Amino acid sequence: MSKISPDRSATSGWIEHDIHHLPIRVYYEDTDFSGRVYHASYLRFCERGRSELLRHYGYSHLDLAKEKNTSSVLFFAVHHMDINFLASAEIDNVLTVHSQFTGSSGARLFINQNISNGDDPVLRANVTVVSLDSNGRPCRLPTKLRSIQLNAFS
Amino acid sequence: MSKISPDRSATSGWIEHDIHHLPIRVYYEDTDFSGRVYHASYLRFCERGRSELLRHYGYSHLDLAKEKNTSSVLFFAVHHMDINFLASAEIDNVLTVHSQFTGSSGARLFINQNISNGDDPVLRANVTVVSLDSNGRPCRLPTKLRSIQLNAFS
Amino acid sequence: MSKISPDRSATSGWIEHDIHHLPIRVYYEDTDFSGRVYHASYLRFCERGRSELLRHYGYSHLDLAKEKNTSSVLFFAVHHMDINFLASAEIDNVLTVHSQFTGSSGARLFINQNISNGDDPVLRANVTVVSLDSNGRPCRLPTKLRSIQLNAFS
Amino acid sequence: MSKISPDRSATSGWIEHDIHHLPIRVYYEDTDFSGRVYHASYLRFCERGRSELLRHYGYSHLDLAKEKNTSSVLFFAVHHMDINFLASAEIDNVLTVHSQFTGSSGARLFINQNISNGDDPVLRANVTVVSLDSNGRPCRLPTKLRSIQLNAFS
Numbered sequence: 001m002s003k004i005s006p007d008r009s010a011t012s013g014w015i016e017h018d019i020h021h022l023p024i025r026v027y028y029e030d031t032d033f034s035g036r037v038y039h040a041s042y043l044r045f046c047e048r049g050r051s052e053l054l055r056h057y058g059y060s061h062l063d064l065a066k067e068k069n070t071s072s073v074l075f076f077a078v079h080h081m082d083i084n085f086l087a088s089a090e091i092d093n094v095l096t097v098h099s100q101f102t103g104s105s106g107a108r109l110f111i112n113q114n115i116s117n118g119d120d121p122v123l124r125a126n127v128t129v130v131s132l133d134s135n136g137r138p139c140r141l142p143t144k145l146r147s148i149q150l151n152a153f154s
Numbered sequence: 155m156s157k158i159s160p161d162r163s164a165t166s167g168w169i170e171h172d173i174h175h176l177p178i179r180v181y182y183e184d185t186d187f188s189g190r191v192y193h194a195s196y197l198r199f200c201e202r203g204r205s206e207l208l209r210h211y212g213y214s215h216l217d218l219a220k221e222k223n224t225s226s227v228l229f230f231a232v233h234h235m236d237i238n239f240l241a242s243a244e245i246d247n248v249l250t251v252h253s254q255f256t257g258s259s260g261a262r263l264f265i266n267q268n269i270s271n272g273d274d275p276v277l278r279a280n281v282t283v284v285s286l287d288s289n290g291r292p293c294r295l296p297t298k299l300r301s302i303q304l305n306a307f308s
Numbered sequence: 309m310s311k312i313s314p315d316r317s318a319t320s321g322w323i324e325h326d327i328h329h330l331p332i333r334v335y336y337e338d339t340d341f342s343g344r345v346y347h348a349s350y351l352r353f354c355e356r357g358r359s360e361l362l363r364h365y366g367y368s369h370l371d372l373a374k375e376k377n378t379s380s381v382l383f384f385a386v387h388h389m390d391i392n393f394l395a396s397a398e399i400d401n402v403l404t405v406h407s408q409f410t411g412s413s414g415a416r417l418f419i420n421q422n423i424s425n426g427d428d429p430v431l432r433a434n435v436t437v438v439s440l441d442s443n444g445r446p447c448r449l450p451t452k453l454r455s456i457q458l459n460a461f462s
Numbered sequence: 463m464s465k466i467s468p469d470r471s472a473t474s475g476w477i478e479h480d481i482h483h484l485p486i487r488v489y490y491e492d493t494d495f496s497g498r499v500y501h502a503s504y505l506r507f508c509e510r511g512r513s514e515l516l517r518h519y520g521y522s523h524l525d526l527a528k529e530k531n532t533s534s535v536l537f538f539a540v541h542h543m544d545i546n547f548l549a550s551a552e553i554d555n556v557l558t559v560h561s562q563f564t565g566s567s568g569a570r571l572f573i574n575q576n577i578s579n580g581d582d583p584v585l586r587a588n589v590t591v592v593s594l595d596s597n598g599r600p601c602r603l604p605t606k607l608r609s610i611q612l613n614a615f616s
Contacts, residue, residue, distance in 0.1 A: 033339035040197035187493035421581035
């Protein structure tokens with residue numbers, strides 16, 4: 001009843017075979033009156049996955065946003081998503097978001113994501129994000145992020 | 155300061171050339187710390203557009219969900235979305251969601267949607283929704299909805 | 309089927325007896341798996357009501373945020389809320405948010421809000437918001453807003 | 463770079479001195495254009511805390527909702543909240559939600575909650591939830607939950 005968890009921080013997931021895994025509990029807020037998870041909630045889950053993927057590579061949104069160099073990346077904006085909704089999920093389910101960099105080009109970063117419920121696939125998405133500078137203009141990805149790309153797929 | 159609006163109901167938009175138009179004000183809740191609209195908020199806006207499009211054809215989610223016939227449509231679930239994010243939008247902007255049926259097939263309904271900010275395109279999406287019965291299984295679309303399809307594109 | 313609405317802008321509500329009225333349609337996004345409106349959705353509705361109340365007095369969040377004077381109001385932050393949830397609401401319902409300034413003190417603005425579903429009360433809230441400057445410090449309310457207070461209750 | 467976390471499930475927090483602790487990472491979705499956490503996001507965080515508190519006592523929303531006995535608890539609805547917003551929080555922060563049962567009465571359950579950012583208090587809330595049966599009517603709390611109350615404060 002009062003088991004002490006060994007890890008008291010928020011789950012930030014883990015990397016395995018270049019794929020980031022983030023477990024996510026479904027709460028009231030994620031569901032809708034159909035009794036299942038609201039479709040746009042999965043996009044929030046995917047965004048958490050991408051944020052934790054970036055964190056594993058040493059980037060935090062807060063640090064990026066506080067960057068003083070006006071030509072540096074400040075934000076990532078979603079540019080394109082192709083999403084297949086494969087199955088529904090319910091409150092209390094623990095889903096896993098899988099996120100993998102699949103390439104980059106200039107300001108664009110390509111990421112494959114899928115969400116599973118145990119062994120069952122729930123969603124599959126191809127996502128393109130764009131790095132933006134302080135003027136909201138596309139700018140080159142951070143060097144470290146580009147080089148990680150190369151390592152991951154060489 | 156105390157102008158009385160002639161129309162005191164919630165805006166449900168209007169149809170013009172088979173395209174439904176729904177004006178949507180951007181509020182605090184729709185934005186994120188980048189200062190712009192959070193990407194998943196646009197999916198909520200699109201869903202409002204589809205709900206009002208259905209309402210214009212005489213369907214309400216509440217009525218559908220209360221249907222006693224177990225083989226009738228109870229819910230619509232999003233099956234596939236392909237989304238291009240074309241520009242950002244800000245708080246206080248009034249966006250317009252344009253929604254148009256483009257076809258149907260069995261349980262599936264195809265809808266084109268785009269969001270504009272004045273004359274500027276903000277988002278373009280192709281959406282497939284599926285009608286589900288009380289067991290969560292795909293079921294044929296309501297007759298009226300299928301026939302409306304035919305009229306719209308004949 | 310293709311009735312043209314006379315008012316093609318987003319509903320911004322109206323003022324009557326010093327009370328702002330904002331009609332709000334309940335969508336999928338606002339509900340949870342209990343089949344009713346998710347409790348925190350009402351706070352989003354209240355915030356829309358406060359934003360439209362401010363707009364009726366000539367203030368937009370976008371203009372305030374772009375203010376260059378560093379001691380001017382940039383944002384409003386919620387400081388305190390006391391909320392009674394009186395009844396549930398369902399998808400497709402059209403609720404009305406009623407918002408009224410009840411006083412001000414320095415950086416603080418007091419607002420009474422309630423939400424009704426037709427004649428039925430759904431929620432009642434007392435809200436205190438604080439005006440913040442560019443350093444996130446409380447700052448005096450805009451003069452115009454304070455004087456409106458006085459007029460409203462003299 | 464590819465550290466394997468020992469705990470691969472979603473964080474469900476832990477109990478210490480009758481207080482449940484749930485760590486929560488702030489993501490894009492939780493923020494608004496002021497650059498800070500959107501006020502209603504904290505209510506979602508509190509709800510996650512209450513759900514995990516109930517889970518520690520053996521209750522899941524999914525199990526409760528599937529209960530066939532029509533006079534049994536199906537849902538918990540928030541009845542009253544008194545909320546003080548004490549400080550702002552930012553993206554990437556790891557907050558902790560503290561939740562404690564403080565009593566019960568018939569269908570009502572009283573819970574104290576606060577949210578901290580490291581050592582800094584962010585929010586303090588008193589919450590009353592009500593247990594509802596399949597007809598949406600208040601019903602007695604589950605026996606086990608009432609007895610836990612007594613143990614906790616004897």
